[in-house]
Amino acid sequence: MIERTRTVNVVATGIMIAGILFILAPIVIAFLTATLSYEEFVSGGGIRLRVSDHFWENFAHVLFETRLPAQLWNSVVISLLVAFIKCAFAFTATFALVFYKSRLNTVIFAITIVTVMLPLELIVITTYQVVANVLMPINWLLGWTGLDALIERLTGSRPYLEYSLLDSYIGVAAPIATSSTSVFIYRQFFMSLPKDLPRAATMDGAGPIRFMIDILLPLSWTPLVATFMFWFIGGWTAYLWPLIAASTPDAQPAVVGLARLANTDPDRIPDVPMLMAGALFVSFIPVLLIGLMQRQIVRGLNLSEK
Amino acid sequence: MTGTRITIDNVTKRYDRVEVIPGLSAQFEAGEFTVILGPSGCGKSTLLNMLAGLEEVTSGRLLFGAREVQNVPAKDRGCAMVFQNYALYPHMSVADNIGYSLKLAKVRKAERVERIAAVARIAGLEGYLDRRPSQLSGGQRQRVAIARAIVREPGVLLFDEPLSNLDAKLRNDMRIELSNLHKRIGATSVFVTHDQVEAMTLADRILILNEGQIEQFATPGEIYHRPRTTFVAEFIGAPAMNLLKARGEGGNLCLASGTPMTTVAHEGEVLAGVRPERIELSDAGLKAQVLYREDLGSHHILLVQLDSGEQMRLSTSQGGANADSSEVFLHIPPDAVHLFDPETQQRIN
Numbered sequence: 001m002i003e004r005t006r007t008v009n010v011v012a013t014g015i016m017i018a019g020i021l022f023i024l025a026p027i028v029i030a031f032l033t034a035t036l037s038y039e040e041f042v043s044g045g046g047i048r049l050r051v052s053d054h055f056w057e058n059f060a061h062v063l064f065e066t067r068l069p070a071q072l073w074n075s076v077v078i079s080l081l082v083a084f085i086k087c088a089f090a091f092t093a094t095f096a097l098v099f100y101k102s103r104l105n106t107v108i109f110a111i112t113i114v115t116v117m118l119p120l121e122l123i124v125i126t127t128y129q130v131v132a133n134v135l136m137p138i139n140w141l142l143g144w145t146g147l148d149a150l151i152e153r154l155t156g157s158r159p160y161l162e163y164s165l166l167d168s169y170i171g172v173a174a175p176i177a178t179s180s181t182s183v184f185i186y187r188q189f190f191m192s193l194p195k196d197l198p199r200a201a202t203m204d205g206a207g208p209i210r211f212m213i214d215i216l217l218p219l220s221w222t223p224l225v226a227t228f229m230f231w232f233i234g235g236w237t238a239y240l241w242p243l244i245a246a247s248t249p250d251a252q253p254a255v256v257g258l259a260r261l262a263n264t265d266p267d268r269i270p271d272v273p274m275l276m277a278g279a280l281f282v283s284f285i286p287v288l289l290i291g292l293m294q295r296q297i298v299r300g301l302n303l304s305e306k
Numbered sequence: 307m308t309g310t311r312i313t314i315d316n317v318t319k320r321y322d323r324v325e326v327i328p329g330l331s332a333q334f335e336a337g338e339f340t341v342i343l344g345p346s347g348c349g350k351s352t353l354l355n356m357l358a359g360l361e362e363v364t365s366g367r368l369l370f371g372a373r374e375v376q377n378v379p380a381k382d383r384g385c386a387m388v389f390q391n392y393a394l395y396p397h398m399s400v401a402d403n404i405g406y407s408l409k410l411a412k413v414r415k416a417e418r419v420e421r422i423a424a425v426a427r428i429a430g431l432e433g434y435l436d437r438r439p440s441q442l443s444g445g446q447r448q449r450v451a452i453a454r455a456i457v458r459e460p461g462v463l464l465f466d467e468p469l470s471n472l473d474a475k476l477r478n479d480m481r482i483e484l485s486n487l488h489k490r491i492g493a494t495s496v497f498v499t500h501d502q503v504e505a506m507t508l509a510d511r512i513l514i515l516n517e518g519q520i521e522q523f524a525t526p527g528e529i530y531h532r533p534r535t536t537f538v539a540e541f542i543g544a545p546a547m548n549l550l551k552a553r554g555e556g557g558n559l560c561l562a563s564g565t566p567m568t569t570v571a572h573e574g575e576v577l578a579g580v581r582p583e584r585i586e587l588s589d590a591g592l593k594a595q596v597l598y599r600e601d602l603g604s605h606h607i608l609l610v611q612l613d614s615g616e617q618m619r620l621s622t623s624q625g626g627a628n629a630d631s632s633e634v635f636l637h638i639p640p641d642a643v644h645l646f647d648p649e650t651q652q653r654i655n
Contacts, residue, residue: 194392196389196390196392196466197395199387199389199393200389200394200454201395202359202360202381203360204381204406204410204454205380205381205407205410205411206410210410214406215397218397219396219397
C-alpha cells in the first residue's frame with residue numbers, strides 16, 4: 001500500500017534531496033576546481049570551493065595539448081566492442097539455454113555463472129598471459145601430441161607460435177567482455193515470453209535462427225538496448241585491465257590516459273584543475289548517453305514487454 | 307482446400323521413463339472434425355503436438371493421407387495450428403502475422419497480399435490488418451491466430467484449447483464461428499479441449515482419452531447415450547451420471563440394500579448408471595430425502611439420499627412445484643439405465 005501522508009512526503013523528499021546532494025557534490029567540486037588556474041590552485045592550498053574563470057583555458061589544454069581526444073576515440077571503440085561482445089554472446093547463449101532443452105543445460109548454466117564469480121581482477125595475471133600470446137593453447141597442443149618434436153626433426157627448428165593482442169582494441173575489450181551477467185537478465189525476459197511463441201514460429205516454418213532473428217530479436221530490443229548501455233559504460237570506466245593490456249598511450253582508453261596525466265612530473269604538484277577539466281571531458285559521453293536513453297534503460301530493466 | 311486423412315498407427319510416446327501414450331491407433335477421416343477430450347495430463351496435448359511435429363513420436367507411424375510423416379519436419383507436414391494463448395507475434399502487424407509463413411515459404415509479395423486479404427475476409431478481420439495484436443480484443447486475436455493457420459491452406463488444422471482464454475459469451479460465439487469455418491474450408495480438424503460442451507457441439511466424432519489410452523471414439527450422440535466405460539459415463543454430462551452398485555435379480559435391478567430400483571433383463575452384480583435428467587419425480591416409487599437443492603432457474607438439481615444410504619443427483623424442471631418437500635419419490639425408467647461390469651468397468655447392455 002502506498003501511504004500518501006504529508007509527513008511521509010516531506011521525509012521522502014528530504015532523503016531524496018540529501019541523496020542528490022551526496023551524489024552531485026563530487027561533480028560540483030570537480031567543476032569548481034576545473035575553473036581555477038594552476039597558480040590559483042597551488043596558492044589556494046588544494047581543492048577549495050571557489051569559482052574562477054579559467055575553465056575554457058583548462059578545457060582547451062585538455063583538448064589540444066593532451067592525448068585525451070584520441071584516447072576518447074579508443075574508449076568509444078573499446079566500450080562498443082565490450083558492449084557488443086557481451087550482448088551478442090549473452091543473447092545467443094541465453095537463446096540456446098531457454099529454448100533448447102538439453103540434459104547439459106544445468107551444467108552449461110553453472111559454467112556461465114562461474115564467469116560471473118571470477119571477475120577479471122582475480123585472474124588478471126593468467127588473462128595477461130593468454131592475451132600476450134593467444135596461440136599459447138596451440139603450442140601446448142603441439143607439445144602434448146608430440147607434433148612439435150616431429151616438426152623439429154623435419155625442419156630443424158622447434159615451432160613456437162606467438163600472436164599478441166596487447167595494445168589492440170580487441171585485446172583490451174575481449175577480457176572485459178567475458179562476463180555473463182546479461183544471461184540472467186535475458187533469461188528472465190525470455191522466460192516471460194509466451195511459451196507457444198517458438199512453437200507457432202516452428203509451425204510457420206521458421207527454423208531456430210529465423211525465430212531468433214525475426215521474432216526474438218525485435219521483441220528483446222528494450223532489454224538489449226538497456227544492457228548494451230550498461231556494458232558500454234562498464235567498458236568506458238574499466239581501469240585495471242586497460243592499464244595492463246594497453247602499454248602505449250596510443251592504445252590506452254581515456255580513463256587510463258587521464259590517470260597517466262596526473263603523474264607526468266613527480267617533482268611538481270599535479271595540475272588538478274586541468275585534470276578535473278579532463279575528467280569532465282572524459283565523462284560527458286556516458287552522461288550524455290544515460291541522459292538520452294534514460295527511459296529505454298528503465299524500461300529495459302523492468303523486464304516486461306507490454 | 308481439401309482435408310487429409312490422418313492415420314495414427316500404434317503410436318507411443320515416452321519421456322525418459324514415463325510412458326505418456328502407451329500405444330494408440332485411430333483414424334480421422336478427411337474433412338472430419340475430431341475433438342480430443344480428456345482430463346488434464348491424459349496425453350491429449352502430447353498427441354496433438356506429435357501430429358503437428360512439435361514433439362517426436364517414440365514409436366509407431368503417423369500417416370497424412372498415404373504419406374508417412376512421423377519423421378517429417380513440422381513445416382513440411384501441411385498442417386497448421388491454433389494455440390491456446392494465440393501466440394501471435396507482438397511486434398508484427400496483423401497482416402504480417404498472417405503472412406509470416408508465406409514470407410518464409412518465399413511466396414511472391416503480390417500473391418501474399420492477395421491471400422492475406424482473402425483469409426482476413428473469411429476471418430472477419432478486414433480493416434484490422436495494420437493493427438498490432440495488442441490493439442485487438444481477445445476474440446479478434448483468436449481470429450488472427452485462425453487466419454494465420456488457414457492462410458497456407460493446410461490439409462490438417464490443429465487446435466490446442468483455442469477457446470479457453472475467452473470469456474463465456476465470446477466462447478459461445480467463437481464456437482459457432484469455428485464450426486462454420488470448418489464447414490467452409492474443409493480441412494481435417496483436430497481440436498483438443500477439456501471442455502465437454504465444446505466437444506459435444508463442435509465434433510463430428512469425439513475421442514476420449516484417459517491416461518494415454520482411448521476410452522471411446524464415437525459421435526457425440528453415441529458417447530452421451532451409450533458410454534462404453536464408466537470413465538466416459540462420468541466424464542460426459544453435467545451433472546455427472548449417477549453410478550450405483552446394484553444386482554440384477556429375477557427381472558429386477560436391486561440396490562445393494564435389496565430395494566428394487568427398476569426392471570432389468572440382466573442377472574448378477576453390476577454398476578448401474580442413470581443420468582440425472584432421466585430420473586423422474588413421481589407419487590410413488592423409490593423414497594428419498596432431499597439433501598440439497600440448486601436452483602438454476604430453468605431447472606433444479608437435487609441431491610437426494612435414498613433410505614439405504616446411496617446419494618444421487620437428479621435434474622428436474624418440476625423442482626419449483628414441490629419446492630418445500632424434503633421427501634420425494636423417484637421413478638427410474640428401465641431404458642434409462644446403463645449397466646457396467648463392476649470388474650472391467652465396461653458397458654454390458
